[in-house]
Structures are given as structure tokens and as C-alpha cells.
Amino acid sequence: MEVYAERSWTDGLPVMPVTESYLSEFLAATGRSPDEVLLAMPHLDRECTVRTAAINAAMAGCRPEYFPVVLAAWSALDEEGYVPRAIWQSTTGTAPMLLVNGPIRERIGVNSRGNVFGSGFRANATIGRAIRLTAINAFGLRPHELDQATQGNPAKYTACIAENEEESPWMPFHVEHGFDAETSTVTALTMRSVAHIEARHTTAPEQLALDLADTIRRTGALIHETISACIALGPEHAELFAQHGWTKDDLRRFVFEHSVNARAALAAVGKDAVSGQTRWRLSGAHPDAVPDSVAGSDQVRVLNSEQALQIVVAGAHNSGVSAVIETFGPRGGPPAIAPIESVPA
Amino acid sequence: MSICTDAFSAPARAMADMYGLPDFEPVMIPHPIASLTQAEIEANIREIIPDIVRVLTGTP
Numbered sequence: 001m002e003v004y005a006e007r008s009w010t011d012g013l014p015v016m017p018v019t020e021s022y023l024s025e026f027l028a029a030t031g032r033s034p035d036e037v038l039l040a041m042p043h044l045d046r047e048c049t050v051r052t053a054a055i056n057a058a059m060a061g062c063r064p065e066y067f068p069v070v071l072a073a074w075s076a077l078d079e080e081g082y083v084p085r086a087i088w089q090s091t092t093g094t095a096p097m098l099l100v101n102g103p104i105r106e107r108i109g110v111n112s113r114g115n116v117f118g119s120g121f122r123a124n125a126t127i128g129r130a131i132r133l134t135a136i137n138a139f140g141l142r143p144h145e146l147d148q149a150t151q152g153n154p155a156k157y158t159a160c161i162a163e164n165e166e167e168s169p170w171m172p173f174h175v176e177h178g179f180d181a182e183t184s185t186v187t188a189l190t191m192r193s194v195a196h197i198e199a200r201h202t203t204a205p206e207q208l209a210l211d212l213a214d215t216i217r218r219t220g221a222l223i224h225e226t227i228s229a230c231i232a233l234g235p236e237h238a239e240l241f242a243q244h245g246w247t248k249d250d251l252r253r254f255v256f257e258h259s260v261n262a263r264a265a266l267a268a269v270g271k272d273a274v275s276g277q278t279r280w281r282l283s284g285a286h287p288d289a290v291p292d293s294v295a296g297s298d299q300v301r302v303l304n305s306e307q308a309l310q311i312v313v314a315g316a317h318n319s320g321v322s323a324v325i326e327t328f329g330p331r332g333g334p335p336a337i338a339p340i341e342s343v344p345a
Numbered sequence: 346m347s348i349c350t351d352a353f354s355a356p357a358r359a360m361a362d363m364y365g366l367p368d369f370e371p372v373m374i375p376h377p378i379a380s381l382t383q384a385e386i387e388a389n390i391r392e393i394i395p396d397i398v399r400v401l402t403g404t405p
Contacts, residue, residue: 044363089356145359287383 004059009137011129011157015059025064026054029343030071038074041084041139044146048074048138056137057130065108066123069186070130072338073098073160076188077131080336082328087190088141092223093149094328096131097191098160099230099312101174102184104340105162112162114316116232117194117323128158153193161314167235168313169242176248177337184340189230189310190328192221199237200320205244208237208320209251213258215324216309217302219269222281225292227302228331229324230310231255235317248311256306263298305332346400348393350376372396 004015027034027050034051041047050071057070077083077096087094100110111121119125141147149156165172174185195218199211212231221227231251233241241251266272270283276290283289294300303309308331315321349357351373361369374393378386398404 140359140363144355146356148353148356 008142009059009133011132011136013157015133016061018055018058022058023051023054026058026062026067027051029064029067030341031343032071032341038071039078039084041086043086044139046139048134052138053130053134056134057126059137060129060133061122061126062130063108063122063126066127066130068341068343069100069104069108069110069123069127069184072184072186072340073127073131073188075338076186076336077190079338080188080190082190087328088135088139089146089148091148091150092192092328093152093156094190094192095153095155095159096128097155097189097194097230097325097327098128098131099173099187099189100127100160100162100184101165101172101179101187102340103182104184105165110160110162112164112314113167114318116161116164116314116316117159124160124162125158128155128160132156132158153191155191155194159191161232163312164235164314167238167317169238170248170313173310173312174337177334179337179339184342185337186340187335187337189325189335191230192326192328194232195324195326197237197322197324198320199322202320203240205241205246205251206254208240209254210258212322212324213255213260216255217259217261219261219266219271221326222266222271222302224330225274225279225281226304226308226330228308228327228329229303230312230327232312232314232323232325234315234320234322235313236320237322238313239317240320249306252306252309252311256301256303256309259302259309260299261302263300266300304330307334308332310335346397347371348374348397350374350378352376370400372400 001014004010032050036050037047038053039048057067105112108123110123135141163173175181179185195215199208202208216229271281273284273289274292275282275288277288349371357371372393375389
């Protein structure tokens, strides 16, 4: 363990030493070739193979049966597209947030209920960590070197949740996006932060939805012209919406329409225009400023479309708490979801 | 050639090493840029012009 630490093969926490025989157990958990490239970063001339991912998954403390989830996570991250384009080196300091759906949750014990973003569950803790250790060891993204994050965020140790499908009033996230309920999947969400929504006071769906929209529209999140988000609704909040006849699309539409800032509020923080070079928000008084896409409108949406907002159900059914996962980039297209390979037992 | 702010000297050198160019010298300009006025940026540029000339012409 000390040798691994001395060689900087760690995120700061102790890692599990890996032998050839232990590695072979991971490689036996997939039908894919050890030399298959999972994700490449051409600007670094580096890539991650199935073998490298397996070594780091073992170092992270994964059990071999978790490895197909790790592999699906790499596929989803590749499809999402931000990682190959160097987002993990950015000053923004993003982290990979993984969402697991389907029967694998129960099979390997991925927590979807109480303390879902917190500690206590080996599968959640180590699957997320496997991705981060690979970023450090395969791509060399160490802080103060190629990882230039100004502050980073706590999810850079690990971030993996499962959807609480059993206590959701709506269809599971992966089924909503065309997968069979019996298929297990991983969704990749490159994220900046998880903001907590405290709303135990209301039985009115409109009030709750406005509370969510108020968090999503915050001006501090605006680097680009628009932002994206994933609402992780606590089951109690999800049930409140469902009891009032709201579908997930009803909620999405309402939050989209109300995630709005007044032009004057944007001007007050110097974000009422965009740069003609980068399209990042800045003051209309800046020499690079050009009008944003809705110039002339006093009400400025922070989401470019309803599809820039995803909704999942996670956490315990014990209070009116939800979260907004602030995802990176404007988005608007379908989420990046990869099926988990099923390996015969 | 490459110009970056001095806050990024470590990643700039790490990238140069990775490309097999350990002697590559990125020209450093004081950090920050985004929060400066046009006049302050121009003053910083004037300060690094000798470095730009030195790196471009290969003079020691």
C-alpha cells in the first residue's frame, strides 16, 4: 500500500494492492478483450483499456462482479463526450456522477435509498472511485499537474448513485429512455455540484417545483449562456407530484418554464450578455459582449430546452429533501446511458 | 509557441514533457487575465514582449 502511495498511484486514500491473479478475476467478469480501448484522450496521447480499468477498479476496492458496471460507466462517459475533450483537466473542477438503473442494483448492492450521495456502501463507493483512480493513473490527471481544477468538488473521490426505482411513482430512468426494465444501465453525468433542496413544508406541487426551479436558475451556475441539471427527487417529493397527477414530463415542463432570471437580475451580476468569442456569459458593457440568444426579452431561461433537465428518484422515503445535480454544459440531447454487460454466473 | 498565465505553468510544463519536448518554453504572462481592464492587459503584454521575442528567435 505504501509503495502505491509513494508512486502517487492514489487519490490520497489507501488503495488495494493488485496481484496478477486478482486482476484475472476482474478480466473474467467481462467478455471484452483486455486490450480493448475504452476511452482515449488524443490531446494527451493516452488511452484507457479494459485491463487498465480493471487494475484501477481492483485498486479502488471493487469486487470483480462490479467490473461490468465500471465498464459501462466508461462507455457512458465516452458517449457523453466531455471526458475525451479534457473536461477533467478544466479549472471548473467537474467529477463523474454515475447513475445505475436496473436489476444489478440489488444484485451487487448499489445503494439507491437513504444517504444515497453519502458513504456506507461498497459498490457505490468503489465503482465511482474506480473511474477517478483511472483518471489519475491511466491519464495522469493529478492535481497541480494536468488536473487544473481551481477547487474541484467532493465527488472527485467517488460519485455513484442508483435510482430508487421501487419507490418512484414513475417508470425507471433507463426505461424512460428506451431500455428494457430488466436491462441494467449506467448513465454518465459530468457534474459540478449537488445542491440540496429543503422542502418539508408544502403539499402544493407548484410550490415545490418553484423551489427546485429557483435552485436551478441561480446565476452562479451560469458560465455558458445556459446550463443543464438533473433533479434527484427524494421519493416523498416524487410521490407528492404523482399524487397531484403530475407526470415526470409535467414536472420537467414546469421547471423548464420557471427556471428563468429577469434580465435585470443578470445585469446585476454582470451576466446579461455573452462573449462573441466563447459564448460565455459576461456583462453587456464588456468589449467582447454580444447579445445572448433571447436579447430583447426581459425573462431569460437558463435551460435551452426541456431535454436539458433530467429527473431521477433517489434517497429515502422519510422527508421532503431532494437535490439538484448541476451537470456540466448546456446539453439538450438525450442522456448518455450504456447497458451493463450481463456475464453468466 | 504558447503563451499562458503563470497560474498554469505546471500543467504547461507537464504537457510539454508528455509531448517529448522537455526544453519547450511556454511564455508566461501574469495571472489573471479575465478580470483585468484592457489597459492592464496591454501593460502585461508589453512586459512579456521580450520573452516572446527571445523564445521566437531562440536567443538566450
